[in-house]
Amino acid sequence: MAITGYLAEFSLAEMFQFLEQGCKTGLLNICALTGSGVEGQKNHYIWFNQGRIVAAASSLNQQGLVTMIGQRGWLGDRAASRLSQTCTIGTPMGLCLKAQGALTAEQLKLLFYSQVMRQVCALFELGDGWFQFDPKVPLPAAEMTGLSAPATEVTLAGLRALKDWSALADKLPDSTSALISIIDGKPQLRLNQVEWQVWEFTSGSVSLSAIANQLRLPVEKIQQVAFRLVVSALAEEIPLIAEPISLTPETEPAELSVAPTEASAVSQSFLQNLVGFLRGKV
Amino acid sequence: MEIMRLVVTGPVGAGKSTFIRSVSEIEVVDTDRRATDETLMLKKRTTVAFDFGRLQFGPEMALHLYGTPGQSRFDFMWDILIRKAHAYILLVAAHRPHEFRSARRILGFMKQRSQIPMIIGLTHTDCPGAWDAENIAIALGYLDANRCPPIITVNPNQSASVAEAVIALVQHSMQGCLV
The missing domain is CATH 1.10.10 (Arc Repressor Mutant, subunit A)
Incomplete structure (x- = not known):
């Protein structure tokens, strides 16, 4: 089942914690709302595999990683496309190109840093946005370097860099x-x-x-x-207790008016009678 | 007189007061007051002390239900309630993910003070945007299904549904499950 909501209600940090702790796999789509604080792209896509972030992009055209490689002058678009056609289906493009000697391990790390760490960390600046997590979307091999990061590691980096905490004030x-x-x-x-x-x-x-x-x-x-x-x-x-035990409210029933002690046990026959009585009400 | 005390807790607007009213045979001791601060965004009135309901089912047997204060301030009242309780139900509105953290805080508070049996009651599960039970459990920090307390769906407005929830809590208590 897809999960939808607004970042103002369930923050990106909470969402990442949820996805990591739930070992979720799928696509998180974030649509920035107007005036939400981050310029540029409106849609952001982050893919998760077992709670780890494996890729990020600003469109679903499967061209993000190839474009990044091309922009760095490491491989032309056509060469990358041609090499990727020889990859086994489902193999991350980055690993495939590395296996063919077209990219080094260090280049893959740089690509992952730009694609995931930099892009995703910037999203923590979003004041509000609509999100949807769809667990049925397959992983995009063409956008994947083959590297991954725990969602909480990205959260830590994103929140450390966050200047304006007003959107998270009540969290x-x-x-x-x-x-x-x-x-x-x-x-x-x-x-x-x-x-x-x-x-x-x-x-x-x-x-x-x-x-x-x-x-x-x-x-x-x-x-x-x-x-x-x-x-x-x-x-x-x-949470710690806010006030010392000194006040006695007027509405307090007698059973609770003594100092806190452990509750005395109730008998099994009491519990059975209670269940029987309640069943009559169902 | 043998008395069992159940605590009904949860974030603001989860349905605690309604839950107790639906099952109590007496007029619930009403401590609702005009809400202040952020609570006002959710409801006009909120419980400032606690709700109290009662159900007598034998000459010497009664069930007492206590609803925790609605606003997010943990004072001595919480401490008294949880220490005197035999079991508790945490109500969580399934369509309000922004309250999940508040529910988690309440759980943290309760678990640190008492190891009594508890269950989770999901309300508003038919509302748009409601999360399913499995995902709410994760959001509340229950990552291992085997160590998760029972999660039930409850409609606080319906007496039968509330009775079923109380049965589930009592039966969980009978099993001696400490969650």
């Missing part, structure tokens, strides 16, 4: 929340200095505002770093 972890690590050991992703500093506080007990105080950084900056760690699937936001 950021609350300053009263803490972070808790959700991985075993230390992150495999390459974190920058401030990300490592915040990572040291992922015990689930220190609020972001307290972290900001300790690191002597603005709390907004810490919230942004925390968001990066969350959407990179390294940590989870844990």
Whole structure:
């Protein structure tokens, strides 16, 4: 089933986290809305294989990679097309050309950097856009270098470069929340200095505002770093209690008016009676 | 009197108050007030303390239902509710992906405080743009289907549907499943 929505509601960072964690394969189409902050192309296409980004393009004409190779003077369009005809169906064009000696491994890396890292990272600047993820679209061998990157790695790079965070303001972890690590050991992703500093506080007990105080950084900056760690699937936001236990609301039923303790167990016969009673209501 | 306490939680507008009203035999203790801040965009009134509903099904047996406050502020009330509860249902509006992160925050809060049985109830699944259960589970951080709590569809406006949801939660509790 295709997933559609707006980036203002489900941000690109959240979408990438979802696609990576769900090991999704398919095509993500992003259509920039007018006045959304990024000039140029309206449509953007990003292909995923098992949660990793394998290609990106601004059209579906299957000519993006050939054009990039041609622009760099590494191979003419006709030569590339002729060589690609000898490729096994489904083999990424980049790998095929490398196997034939037409491109080097280093050139493939440069192509992938331009095609995916640079183009996709720029999309994080989008204020809003419509998106659709279609899991039924086959992978485009002609647009693929054969290299891939985890979606969260691209997210980290894109969010680090992001200047205007206003579109993500309501997505950021609350300053009263803490972070808790959700991985075993230390992150495999390459974190920058401030990300490592915040990572040291992922015990689930220190609020972001307290972290900001300790690191002597603005709390907004810490919230942004925390968001990066969350959407990179390294940590989870844990809300902390906002107020001490001192107030008793007038509407509080007697059963809850005591200090919090664990609930006493209910009997199996109670549960069976309850199910029987509810079945009568269905 | 033997009492089972169920907590109904979820982001703003997921249907918590309606859920409790649909199954309670008493007039629900209504703590809805005029919404402030971003909640106002979704609904005019929201629960500021909690909803309370009750269902007595025997001389000495009753089910109490507590709905968590709607606005995204975790105060002592949440702590009391979750610590006294026997089980809880997390309601998630399937057509509002922008609330999935809020649902995930609630889950994080609940899981850190209590290991009681829980299920996920998807509401608004027939609305345009609704996500399916499998994808919502991923968005909520359940990546392993074997470790995912039961996910059911529920219409908070229909008593029968709410009763089925409560049955699912009670049966999950009977299995002693700790999710």
